[in-house]
Amino acid sequence: MQEHPSATLAHFAATLQFEDIPEPVLRRAEDLMLDWFGSALAGKAGRPVQIIEAFARQMGPTEGPCEVLVSRAGTTPLFAAMVNAASSHWAEQDDVHNGSVFHPAAVVFPAVLALAQANGASGRELLTAAVAGYEVGIRIGEFLGRSHYRIFHTTGTAGTVAAAAAAGRILKLTPEQMLDAFGSAGTQAAGLWEFLRDAADSKQLHTAKAASDGLMAACLAQAGFTGARRILEGKQGMAAGMSTDADAARLTDRLGQRWALAETSFKFHASCRHTHPAADALLQVINEHHLRPEQIARVTAHVHQGAIDVLGPVTNPQTVHQAKFSMGTVLGLIAQFHAAGMKEFNDAFNDIAIRAFRDRVTMQLDEEVDTAYPLRWIGKVTVETVDGERFEGRVDEPKGDPGNTLSREELESKALRLAEFSGAASSDEMHAAFERLWHIARADVVGRLLP
Amino acid sequence: MQEHPSATLAHFAATLQFEDIPEPVLRRAEDLMLDWFGSALAGKAGRPVQIIEAFARQMGPTEGPCEVLVSRAGTTPLFAAMVNAASSHWAEQDDVHNGSVFHPAAVVFPAVLALAQANGASGRELLTAAVAGYEVGIRIGEFLGRSHYRIFHTTGTAGTVAAAAAAGRILKLTPEQMLDAFGSAGTQAAGLWEFLRDAADSKQLHTAKAASDGLMAACLAQAGFTGARRILEGKQGMAAGMSTDADAARLTDRLGQRWALAETSFKFHASCRHTHPAADALLQVINEHHLRPEQIARVTAHVHQGAIDVLGPVTNPQTVHQAKFSMGTVLGLIAQFHAAGMKEFNDAFNDIAIRAFRDRVTMQLDEEVDTAYPLRWIGKVTVETVDGERFEGRVDEPKGDPGNTLSREELESKALRLAEFSGAASSDEMHAAFERLWHIARADVVGRLLP
Numbered sequence: 022m023q024e025h026p027s028a029t030l031a032h033f034a035a036t037l038q039f040e041d042i043p044e045p046v047l048r049r050a051e052d053l054m055l056d057w058f059g060s061a062l063a064g065k066a067g068r069p070v071q072i073i074e075a076f077a078r079q080m081g082p083t084e085g086p087c088e089v090l091v092s093r094a095g096t097t098p099l100f101a102a103m104v105n106a107a108s109s110h111w112a113e114q115d116d117v118h119n120g121s122v123f124h125p126a127a128v129v130f131p132a133v134l135a136l137a138q139a140n141g142a143s144g145r146e147l148l149t150a151a152v153a154g155y156e157v158g159i160r161i162g163e164f165l166g167r168s169h170y171r172i173f174h175t176t177g178t179a180g181t182v183a184a185a186a187a188a189g190r191i192l193k194l195t196p197e198q199m200l201d202a203f204g205s206a207g208t209q210a211a212g213l214w215e216f217l218r219d220a221a222d223s224k225q226l227h228t229a230k231a232a233s234d235g236l237m238a239a240c241l242a243q244a245g246f247t248g249a250r251r252i253l254e255g256k257q258g259m260a261a262g263m264s265t266d267a268d269a270a271r272l273t274d275r276l277g278q279r280w281a282l283a284e285t286s287f288k289f290h291a292s293c294r295h296t297h298p299a300a301d302a303l304l305q306v307i308n309e310h311h312l313r314p315e316q317i318a319r320v321t322a323h324v325h326q327g328a329i330d331v332l333g334p335v336t337n338p339q340t341v342h343q344a345k346f347s348m349g350t351v352l353g354l355i356a357q358f359h360a361a362g363m364k365e366f367n368d369a370f371n372d373i374a375i376r377a378f379r380d381r382v383t384m385q386l387d388e389e390v391d392t393a394y395p396l397r398w399i400g401k402v403t404v405e406t407v408d409g410e411r412f413e414g415r416v417d418e419p420k421g422d423p424g425n426t427l428s429r430e431e432l433e434s435k436a437l438r439l440a441e442f443s444g445a446a447s448s449d450e451m452h453a454a455f456e457r458l459w460h461i462a463r464a465d466v467v468g469r470l471l472p
Numbered sequence: 473m474q475e476h477p478s479a480t481l482a483h484f485a486a487t488l489q490f491e492d493i494p495e496p497v498l499r500r501a502e503d504l505m506l507d508w509f510g511s512a513l514a515g516k517a518g519r520p521v522q523i524i525e526a527f528a529r530q531m532g533p534t535e536g537p538c539e540v541l542v543s544r545a546g547t548t549p550l551f552a553a554m555v556n557a558a559s560s561h562w563a564e565q566d567d568v569h570n571g572s573v574f575h576p577a578a579v580v581f582p583a584v585l586a587l588a589q590a591n592g593a594s595g596r597e598l599l600t601a602a603v604a605g606y607e608v609g610i611r612i613g614e615f616l617g618r619s620h621y622r623i624f625h626t627t628g629t630a631g632t633v634a635a636a637a638a639a640g641r642i643l644k645l646t647p648e649q650m651l652d653a654f655g656s657a658g659t660q661a662a663g664l665w666e667f668l669r670d671a672a673d674s675k676q677l678h679t680a681k682a683a684s685d686g687l688m689a690a691c692l693a694q695a696g697f698t699g700a701r702r703i704l705e706g707k708q709g710m711a712a713g714m715s716t717d718a719d720a721a722r723l724t725d726r727l728g729q730r731w732a733l734a735e736t737s738f739k740f741h742a743s744c745r746h747t748h749p750a751a752d753a754l755l756q757v758i759n760e761h762h763l764r765p766e767q768i769a770r771v772t773a774h775v776h777q778g779a780i781d782v783l784g785p786v787t788n789p790q791t792v793h794q795a796k797f798s799m800g801t802v803l804g805l806i807a808q809f810h811a812a813g814m815k816e817f818n819d820a821f822n823d824i825a826i827r828a829f830r831d832r833v834t835m836q837l838d839e840e841v842d843t844a845y846p847l848r849w850i851g852k853v854t855v856e857t858v859d860g861e862r863f864e865g866r867v868d869e870p871k872g873d874p875g876n877t878l879s880r881e882e883l884e885s886k887a888l889r890l891a892e893f894s895g896a897a898s899s900d901e902m903h904a905a906f907e908r909l910w911h912i913a914r915a916d917v918v919g920r921l922l923p
Contacts, residue, residue, distance in 0.1 A: 072695045076688065080550040082533040099531040172713040177659075204667060208628075208674045209681055211662040214708040215700035216655060222698045223659045230660055230685070237527065244523045247673045249666035257665040262623040263713060 026272040027253045028200055030160065033276045034153040034186040035199035039145045042152055046280045047462060050148050050155075052432055053116055055458045056287055057126035058090070058470060059436025060115040062445035063363060064108025065091035069222035073107040073229050087135040088469045091445055098135035098240075099233050102184070105131035106232030107225040110176070112363055113345075114439060117294075118155075118285045119395075119422075121162025121179070122170050124228075125285060128180035129154035129187045131232040136191040136239075137467040144464035150190035155282035158183025161253060164271040169264040177212020177227030178263065182253075184235025185242075192243050204248015205238035207259050220342075287421035289435070290361040292345040295328040297421070298390075298400025299348065300355050302414035306404045307356060309412075314356040314378055316406050322348055323387035323401035325394035332384065344370035349379030352402075362435070363442040398422070429459070446471055477723040478704045479651055481611065484727045485604040485637040486650035490596045493603055497731045498913060501599050501606075503883055504567055506909045507738050508577035509541070509921060510887025511566040513896035514814060515559025516542035520673035524558040524680050538586040539920045542896055549586035549691075550684050553635070556582035557683030558676040561627070563814055564796075565890060568745075569606075569736045570846075570873075572613025572630070573621050575679075576736060579631035580605035580638045582683040587642040587690075588918040595915035601641035606733035609634025612704060614722040620715040628663020628678030629714065633704075635686025636693075643694050655699015656689035658710050671793075738872035740886070741812040743795075746779040747802040748872070749841075749851025753865035754806050757855045760863075765807040765829055767857050773799055774838035774852035776845035783835065795821035800830030803853075813886070814893040849873070880910070897922055 042050075064070040074092055077100040084094075087101030091108050109115050109127035116126045129151055137147045161179040169175060185206035189199045211230070216223035242248065252258045253272060260267035290300050299322035306312065322328075331346065338344040344366055345351070353375040354361040369375055390399045400416040418425040427435065433455055440446040446454070454470045461467070493501075515521040525543055528551040535545075538552030542559050560566050560578035567577045580602055588598045612630040620626060636657035640650045662681070667674035693699065703709045704723060711718035741751050750773035757763065773779075782797065789795040795817055796802070804826040805812040820826055841850045851867040869876040878886065884906055891897040897905070905921045912918070 069697055072692055072697045075695060076691055079691070080532070080548045080688075097531045172708050201672070204670075204672055205674065205677055208664045208667060208677065209662050211660045213659045213700070213703065213710065213713055215703050215706040215712075216659060217708070218706065219655075219698070219701050221652070221655055221700050223656065223700060226656055226659065226692070226697070234681070237531075240527055240530070241523055241677070244526060246520055246523045246677070247670070249664070249672050249674060250670050252664065252666050255666040255669065257623050257668070259664065261666075262664055 025251060025254070026269045027203055027251050029273045029276070030157055031200040031203050032196040034157050034190055035194055035196040037149055037153045037190065039149045041277065042149065043280065046152065046283050047148055049283050050151055051459060051461060052429065053126055053282070053285060054130055054151065054461070055436060055455065056116060056432050057109060057130045058454065058458065059439040060112055060126070061090045061105050061109045063112035063114060063439035063443050065443040065445040067108065067111035067225065069225040070108045070111050073225060074104045077104050087138045088471065090471065093471055098139045098236055101135035102131045102236045103229045103233040105134065107229035110228040111225055112291065112439060114288050114291055114363070116285050116287055118159045118162065118281065120284065121159045122175055123158055123162035123179055124176045125155045125158050125183060127228045128176060128184045128231040128235065129158065132184040132188045132236045133191055134467070136188050136236065138469070140191060141466050142191050144461035144467055146191060147467050148462060150187045152282055153190040154183045154187025155285065156276070156280070157186035159281035160272050160274060164253065164267055164269065165260060165264045166266040166268060168266045172214060173263055174212035174214055174224070174227050177231050178210040178259065180228065180231035181210040181235045182206045184232045185238040188236040188239035189242065192239055194239065194242055198242045200250055201246065201248040202239045202242035204250065204252045205241055205246060206235045207252030208249060209234040209238065210259060284423055286423065287427045287432070289420040289427060290351065291363045291366055292351045292361050293331065295331050296348050296351040297419040298398045298416060299324060299402050300351050300361060301416040301420045302400035302402040303352050303355050303404065304359060305416060306402065306412045306414035307359065312404070312406065314353070314374065316408070317356060317378070317404060318381065318407045319405040320352055320382045321403040322352070322382065322384045323390055323403070324384050325391040326386060327394060329384055329386060338370065341366050341370055347379065348384055349382035350375060352382050353378030362438045364438055367442065476702060476705070477720045478654055478702050480724045480727070481608055482651040482654050483647040485608050485641055486645055486647040488600055488604045488641065490600045492728065493600065494731065497603065497734050498599055500734050501602055502910060502912060503878070503880065504577055504733070504736060505581055505602065505912070506887060506906065507567060507883050508560060508581045509905065509909065510890040511563055511577065512541045512556050512560045514563035514565060514890035514894050516894040516896040518559065518562035518676065520676040521559045521562050524676060525555045528555050538589045539922065541922065544922060549590045549687055552586035553582045553687045554680045554684040556585065558680035561679040562676055563742065563890060565739050565742055565814070567736045567738055569610045569613065569732065571735065572610045573626055574610055574613035574630055575627045576606045576609050576634060578679045579627060579635045579682040579686065580609065583635040583639045583687045584642055585918070587639050587687065589920070591642060592917050593642050595912035595918055597642060598918050599913060601638045603733055604641040605634045605638025606736065607727070607731070608637035610732035611723050611725060615704065615718055615720065616711060616715045617717040617719060619717045623665060624714055625663035625665055625675070625678050628682050629661040629710065631679065631682035632661040632686045633657045635683045636689040639687040639690035640693065643690055645690065645693055649693045651701055652697065652699040653690045653693035655701065655703045656692055656697060657686045658703030659700060660685040660689065661710060735874055737874065738878045738883070740871040740878065741802065742814045742817055743802045743812050744782065744797045746782050747799050748870040749849045749867060750775060750799065750853050751802050751806050751812060752867040752871045753851035753853040754803050754855065755810060756867060757853065757863045757865035758807060758810065763855070763857065765804070765825065767859070768807060768829070768855060769832065769858045770856040771803055771833045772854040773803070773833065773835045774841055774854070775835050776842040777837060778845060780835055780837060789821065792817050792821055798830065799835055800833035801826060803833050804829030813889045815889055818893065
């Protein structure tokens with residue numbers, strides 16, 4: 022096969038072996054899958070997800086080997102991937118790769134789980150395919166660059182090819198077929214940020230379509246449907262049409278040596294990422310000094326300018342969504358519940374105690390924090406108590422970033438909260454699923470995750 | 473509803489009434505539908521179409537109210553639209569709107585037919601919806617401009633919104649819902665020309681996905697799924713991401729007064745459009761002087777420079793596809809069969825007699841023809857006979873353009889040839905379908921087109 026970036030990347034995706042993947046990367050892949058599982062269940066509560074799920078029921082078959090997590094129905098791979106991907110991105114609790122600004126789990130796992138269930142694939146095959154999807158998608162996101170992200174939702178565009186890579190690996194495509202799958206995926210890649218202006222529902226559509234279109238591309242390639250060989254870097258390919266600063270060297274950056282999957286961050290709090298460093302620093306102070314909310318007279322969050330720009334205008338949030346952009350609300354929930362998850366936001370964002378705490382919080386520009394950003398997101402708070410004590414809290418990497426990752430217990434706890442929030446699964450069902458997921462590498466066949 | 477180009481266009485599509493459409497436009501819509509029907513049947517012979525049809529069977533339900541023309545199977549609207557759209561574009565015999573370089577039929581009719589069959593819509597509703605799809609899609613193609621077409625396949629991109637408009641009209645969306653449908657369609661719009669470099673199969677995927685994604689957008693909108701309100705002209709919308717010369721005024725150009733559908737051209741010969749003017753001029757001479765091929769010693773085609781650029785390199789075509797770009801082969805088929813359709817190409821492009829005729833054809837740059845191009849495609853030939861006679865042929869508009877359109881007899885004859893070529897329907901079945909299609913405006917319910 023001719024050597025060029027698309028071909029090299031396709032060859033990598035098609036030939037990646039379980040044995041090639043370092044142990045820590047495999048364990049992290051399991052972490053990411055369990056984390057994804059919780060996010061996918063959280064989406065059951067989302068109106069846009071429910072609409073896509075109903076569409077899938079209307080257009081698809083009423084039974085099949087693939088699990089729709091939010092409805093427990095069985096269907097074909099196309100619709101399972103579509104609905105599970107829609108639901109994965111709704112709660113905004115799914116993972117993110119900082120450098121590519123790409124959310125891999127939401128598009129990769131729905132495609133691999135659906136095809137694994139349809140084809141009786143093993144857990145090792147599933148993990149290998151997921152890793153292929155992460156490595157491909159993250160590199161394409163980096164390749165398309167900042168100019169792409171200004172207009173296009175990278176998770177929709179790069180995500181389509183990531184899903185094709187993952188799906189293609191489950192289907193055991195040859196390198197040539199994988200390149201065809203990339204071609205068919207890339208020529209379907211879409212997703213525009215314009216919906217943000219109207220707070221429209223497109224985000225769930227983007228992940229739904231990235232996963233199902235990528236899966237379709239892989240299935241077509243298996244059947245002999247050909248695609249462009251340079252869909253990424255060609256003269257009329259993705260970058261030519263949708264980027265002005267694309268860097269083809271990123272596509273093949275240290276393939277097989279650098280594991281981009283392991284750079285992926287978990288989201289811990291269910292709020293705007295700009296609130297996370299301060300939330301972690303406050304939690305540190307509270308835990309260390311056993312502070313109750315009413316003992317706290319005042320919190321100063323020492324932040325970067327970007328946090329002030331984004332969060333500053335939100336002084337009196339009226340909706341859950343707005344509250345996620347209120348530093349005072351987030352710190353209030355942390356003080357009250359030691360957590361700012363979906364449930365805390367929905368139940369309490371507007372409670373009197375939280376509103377009162379909110380008004381005791383201020384943000385202050387901090388030179389050290391601002392200089393380190395965006396490479397490092399340092400969290401610093403000063404807490405003053407009603408007794409006149411003064412405590413400083415500091416975290417150098419927000420909870421969930423690779424250097425301060427979530428433990429398996431924390432991941433379980435997050436997933437349990439998400440499932441409980443949406444009512445998608447009971448605690449017992451979740452624990453049974455955790456058991457399966459932590460041992461997925463030993464599963465001969467990937468079965469259903471829920472009864 | 474706020475006034476802006478996307479909203480105005482969506483309002484037009486949602487409120488267009490059968491009674492608003494002039495009689496000649498309705499008759500032309502029937503012509504275009506019958507012409508589309510033939511193209512859709514021709515696709516049965518195409519490998520990429522067969523692969524997409526198999527994928528639809530694998531992923532979709534095994535029965536449903538919507539007709540897959542190439543297989544006669546019933547399925548849900550999503551898959552009927554997908555497969556029928558894939559097959560419509562395969563033979564390259566479907567219609568084209570010159571100004572927007574957009575093939576409307578291939579994406580509009582599959583979406584409307586599928587939803588009309590699913591919802592028991594009337595023929596009047598179907599025609600109204602189709603007109604809405606043409607008017608919307610053509611204006612979006614014009615709006616996106618030449619810069620878009622250099623990288624993107626307009627039939628895939630503008631086509632997604634055209635299909636949403638048509639589907640949305642069948643579903644009786646309100647103007648607000650139609651705007652949502654535009655938003656969900658535009659954010660899925662995709663299709664890159666990169667595949668041309670490798671002669672890959674993406675063209676059928678583009679129409680398949682435009683029709684089915686547009687249909688999905690309309691169905692979601694009906695269920696309350698919201699979309700960006702300015703997906704066409706917004707700061708992060710289609711034009712922002714995929715065009716540098718977009719002209720928003722084109723989106724609402726004389727809505728309800730200019731009927732862009734009636735500007736659409738039929739393709740008559742199954743060859744490169746650059747061969748059509750000369751083919752028509754030769755046919756004129758042959759018919760007028762009752763010439764047999766062996767009486768013709770030499771043909772000079774007086775052409776524009778573009779024809780020489782594209783067709784000049786093809787001197788000894790080895791495949792049917794290449795033969796469609798050989799002026800000598802096309803004129804040879806015209807001389808032999810008075811037609812250069814799918815069947816003639818497949819059966820005879822490489823016959824000794826055709827090859828011999830081919831070598832008696834030359835192209836010559838003609839100042840008048842070249843100056844008139846591309847606004848007018850004048851056809852001029854000089855025919856010299858073995859008896860030393862010399863005849864001049866001339867057509868001022870190639871067969872199929874609005875000023876020289878196909879009669880209903882010619883449309884039937886073209887459709888019959890296409891169906892016979894692929895074996896998708898018998899002559900009797902075709903005649904029964906013609907009967908239905910010519911009287912579709914009186915049908916209370918749009919039923920199946922084939923038994």
